[in-house]
Amino acid sequence: MVFKYDFLIIGSGVAGMSYALKVARARKGKVCMICKTTLDEANTSFAQGGVASVTNLEVDNFDKHIEDTMIAGDYISDRAAVEQVVRNAPEQIKELVGWGVNFDRTKDGTFDLHREGGHSEFRILHHSDDTGAEIQRGLMAAVRTNPDIEIKENHFAVEIITQHHLGARVTRRTPYINCYGAYVLNPDTQKVDTYLSKVTVMCTGGCGAVYQTTTNPIIATGDGEAMVYRAKGTVKDMEFVQFHPTALYHQGETHPAFLITEAMRGYGGILRLPDGSSFMEKYDKRLSLAPRDIVARAIDKEMKIHGLDHVCLDVTHKNAEETKRHFPNIYMKCKSIGIDITTDYIPVRPAAHYMCGGIKVDLNGQSSIDRLYAIGECSCTGLHGGNRLASNSLIEAVVYADAAARHSIAHVDEYDFNDKIPEWNDEGTMTNEEKVLITQSVKEVGEIMSNYVGIVRSDLRLKRAWDRLDLLYEETEALFKRVKASRDICELRNMINVGYLITRQAIERKECRGLHFTTDYPLHAYDRR
Numbered sequence: 001m002v003f004k005y006d007f008l009i010i011g012s013g014v015a016g017m018s019y020a021l022k023v024a025r026a027r028k029g030k031v032c033m034i035c036k037t038t039l040d041e042a043n044t045s046f047a048q049g050g051v052a053s054v055t056n057l058e059v060d061n062f063d064k065h066i067e068d069t070m071i072a073g074d075y076i077s078d079r080a081a082v083e084q085v086v087r088n089a090p091e092q093i094k095e096l097v098g099w100g101v102n103f104d105r106t107k108d109g110t111f112d113l114h115r116e117g118g119h120s121e122f123r124i125l126h127h128s129d130d131t132g133a134e135i136q137r138g139l140m141a142a143v144r145t146n147p148d149i150e151i152k153e154n155h156f157a158v159e160i161i162t163q164h165h166l167g168a169r170v171t172r173r174t175p176y177i178n179c180y181g182a183y184v185l186n187p188d189t190q191k192v193d194t195y196l197s198k199v200t201v202m203c204t205g206g207c208g209a210v211y212q213t214t215t216n217p218i219i220a221t222g223d224g225e226a227m228v229y230r231a232k233g234t235v236k237d238m239e240f241v242q243f244h245p246t247a248l249y250h251q252g253e254t255h256p257a258f259l260i261t262e263a264m265r266g267y268g269g270i271l272r273l274p275d276g277s278s279f280m281e282k283y284d285k286r287l288s289l290a291p292r293d294i295v296a297r298a299i300d301k302e303m304k305i306h307g308l309d310h311v312c313l314d315v316t317h318k319n320a321e322e323t324k325r326h327f328p329n330i331y332m333k334c335k336s337i338g339i340d341i342t343t344d345y346i347p348v349r350p351a352a353h354y355m356c357g358g359i360k361v362d363l364n365g366q367s368s369i370d371r372l373y374a375i376g377e378c379s380c381t382g383l384h385g386g387n388r389l390a391s392n393s394l395i396e397a398v399v400y401a402d403a404a405a406r407h408s409i410a411h412v413d414e415y416d417f418n419d420k421i422p423e424w425n426d427e428g429t430m431t432n433e434e435k436v437l438i439t440q441s442v443k444e445v446g447e448i449m450s451n452y453v454g455i456v457r458s459d460l461r462l463k464r465a466w467d468r469l470d471l472l473y474e475e476t477e478a479l480f481k482r483v484k485a486s487r488d489i490c491e492l493r494n495m496i497n498v499g500y501l502i503t504r505q506a507i508e509r510k511e512c513r514g515l516h517f518t519t520d521y522p523l524h525a526y527d528r529r
Contacts, residue, residue: 005032011203015376015397017139022405024148050126052391053089060121073385074514081382092398101138115266116390118291156185179372180418192424198415202374211352212446222498224378234368237357239506244353245295249310296350312345356384365404386514
């Protein structure tokens with residue numbers, strides 16, 4: 001079947017939903033949101049810490065937030081992108097509140113602000129310790145009640161459509177690649193339908209599922225980055241994979257590993273070895289509140305030195321009732337596995353958490369492919385540089401959703417639907433009966449990435465990852481050509497593409513910089529953190 005929408009949104013997190021609400025409000029055409037699973041399952045829901053924005057002008061200002069972001073990003077960040085996000089953040093916070101999102105407030109009605117690693121001031125707005133879930137709840141309520149937004153749940157985008165599908169030869173040097181929509185798998189018919197659009201927006205979230213242990217949901221398979229890369233779009237900075245230093249260590253919980261928010265260290269939590277000795281003083285003067293890459297590497301090193309499978313986070317010295325009030329979900333989760341965080345250390349270890357790179361976009365969220373925008377974690381705006389500053393991601397998503405909405409609304413009337421696009425051709429293919437091959441290959445990708453492209457890398461490890469991924473790529477592409485499209489094989493293709501991009505761009509960076517740490521090259525001369 002063929003569908004037509006003026007605005008086609010692929011993804012349903014804070015980026016996709018806020019963009020949908022903004023373009024629907026403009027009444028410039030039909031809006032459709034493609035959700036891989038259900039509307040509520042997105043990386044946004046798993047974000048505990050909060051949203052960074054300058055709101056307490058008595059002690060904080062934009063310049064401080066900008067400098068904190070540049071320092072955390074190892075000065076690779078695009079300052080124009082940093083300024084756009086930081087200066088527009090307060091207005092977008094007002095918009096979120098207007099859509100029904102609740103942030104915790106003090107008794108006098110002002111925002112109750114947290115401080116997290118790398119921030120020089122208290123500027124993190126939050127809702128208890130489940131801020132992402134609250135933002136997702138508020139936006140879902142607004143989206144579901146908006147009659148101008150059509151939601152397609154459990155639909156899977158297979159490929160974006162370009163002139164390649166009309167028979168044209170498209171390469172990375174083709175000057176004008178156009179996006180005409182996407183091919184989307186319908187779960188009810190198991191057929192791939194054609195979705196034509198004037199504007200397509202990629203909001204597919206992260207790619208943490210390519211690692212064995214991640215704080216991301218299992219659906220975070222890097223679909224957007226992979227689709228755009230296959231369409232010859234620009235994908236950048238994929239070597240900068242952020243590992244959250246403190247995921248709860250509990251055997252068997254790896255997809256997702258439960259996140260112990262950085263706000264807990266801002267609250268006064270101290271990283272310790274199981275014997276009670278602290279160790280961060282050996283690595284950084286900011287101790288447990290150093291930027292995430294520094295803390296994650298420190299924990300990784302201590303685990304290797306002492307032969308540990310985890311370290312510990314200690315908040316036992318804090319007031320028990322205050323701890324339970326600030327972190328009720330963490331308290332209940334830990335309690336469920338026999339840990340009372342008011343009296344016991346919390347076992348933690350790093351886990352793949354956030355992709356700082358992605359689909360390269362400009363200040364309007366436009367990718368290198370015309371009529372295609374990318375916002376949220378799947379995009380590379382330049383904000384994060386070599387390492388994301390805590391709680392900058394959610395605010396980036398809403399600021400760039402606003403920029404992309406403004407730009408696409410202004411230009412959507414310039415585009416037409418391309419009715420020459422052929423329907424998906426699966427003639428001669430068969431239903432895949434070899435699911436075990438896909439399951440095993442997914443496990444192999446996780447093992448390859450965790451063992452060879454993790455927190456600490458080397459040329460030898462990266463070369464081994466490249467070789468193993470190349471073999472998986474050849475096997476999977478051969479299988480994909482023989483069988484009918486299904487979500488599991490499409491996700492595997494995407495994971496292999498993303499693993500390849502992370503590995504290749506890590507090989508190309510001949511220095512230690514930000515989140516990319518290699519034993520074969522020294523720290524960058526301008527590393528000022």
